[in-house]
Amino acid sequence: EPEVTQTPSHQVTQMGQEVILRCVPISNHLYFYWYRQILGQKVEFLVSFYNNEISEKSEIFDDQFSVERPDGSNFTLKIRSTKLEDSAMYFCAKQGAAGNTEAFFGQGTRLTVV
């Protein structure tokens, strides 16, 4: 399986700033997900994405968040105006078209909002 690669590995941003987290590569045939993990806590689902459309999103995924596929290869998560509580590890994950197959996680982006 090709790996899911995330960039950057670590980002520090000031409160109120916009951040864009990237996940590469992307395939037309897979579902992609964003998950969040606040330090020491469980992994939380944010959103799933397939062929330029959101499949499902959680209550965490409010108007401050958006997902895009800007150039056909990257899959991005944008946080419009970061808050201190957005500090977390953000994981991109991919999964096959069958719903009960393994989800592969990227290595994550550690976001620190100061």
Next chain:
Amino acid sequence: GENVEQHPSTLSVQEGDSAVIKCTYSDSASNYFPWYKQELGKRPQLIIDIRSNVGEKKDQRIAVTLNKTAKHFSLHITETQPEDSAVYFCAAKRYQAGTALIFGKGTTLSVSS
């Protein structure tokens, strides 16, 4: 929506002992139950999974059991080794593609030699 409860939150065992972690779920439509191991600062990695048409699955020292009637599933690690020390997460998911993996809160397993 789905809710996954996981117990215990911490588990300390001696090397060579067995470890058992238990999870319950609430959504009867869930039919895929993976277990992830996460080492400090790293990504969650799948160690074993089970689907609802199976009651038990084993892979070397790791086994998972599923009771759909009671809505609970368990991870069993035998002959534990220090390298088994990590945080273990259970999760549940409905069959439909694009639906969320709902995770438990995790169990910190410490294996002392």
